[in-house]
Amino acid sequence: MMHRRAAALVMALPLAACGVNSVPTAEENAKARWADVQNEYQRRADLIPNLVATVKGYAKQESDVLTRVTEARASANRVQVSGDQLSDPAAVQRYAAAQNAVTLSLQRLQEAYPDLKSNQNFLSLQSQLEGTENRITIARRDYNQAVQDYNTRIRTFPDAVGARIFYGAKPLVPFQATSPGAEQAPTVNFGS
Numbered sequence: 001m002m003h004r005r006a007a008a009l010v011m012a013l014p015l016a017a018c019g020v021n022s023v024p025t026a027e028e029n030a031k032a033r034w035a036d037v038q039n040e041y042q043r044r045a046d047l048i049p050n051l052v053a054t055v056k057g058y059a060k061q062e063s064d065v066l067t068r069v070t071e072a073r074a075s076a077n078r079v080q081v082s083g084d085q086l087s088d089p090a091a092v093q094r095y096a097a098a099q100n101a102v103t104l105s106l107q108r109l110q111e112a113y114p115d116l117k118s119n120q121n122f123l124s125l126q127s128q129l130e131g132t133e134n135r136i137t138i139a140r141r142d143y144n145q146a147v148q149d150y151n152t153r154i155r156t157f158p159d160a161v162g163a164r165i166f167y168g169a170k171p172l173v174p175f176q177a178t179s180p181g182a183e184q185a186p187t188v189n190f191g192s
Helices: 002-016 023-079 083-087 089-112 116-155 159-167
Strands: none
Touching: 002 159, 023 159, 083 089, 116 159
8 A cells, every 4th residue: 555655656756747737737827818818809899989989979069069159259240230330229139149149158168068078088098099009918928928938838848748648739829910800909080
């Protein structure tokens, strides 16, 4: 009984040095890093279109407000009262109404939109775009490092022995040039 345990222990030692555990651990680490890359791509695909839509919405809303104010100011400037018309109550009333329209537009702008946000939203979007691309770059770098560690492990002694005998391990492919689909950075378009 004691001899069997000793024999099992003696046989287990070479196996422990042959990558029996380290090879699958390194492979799973590389797969997990690849999942991180995919996660960052999905985050980008989900986040960026929503951020762009939000920025576009704010920009359109602010554009509409500023257009109304500009139009009110332009129409107020079109209504003129000369010194000869000061005795005409209708002319003075039209002039006063036009000026009141500008005042009301400016008050609405000030009350409803005291802090126009398009510029801040564009800056935030720019920051999010940069941050997202940085996260993807880091995830790809971490994946490539995990692939390098795995590939080195399955090619060097003593782990190469266990990698071939027990797992038939093959090298993993590091991340290379972009391919179609989610790996492509989205085009930011503020047009239609």
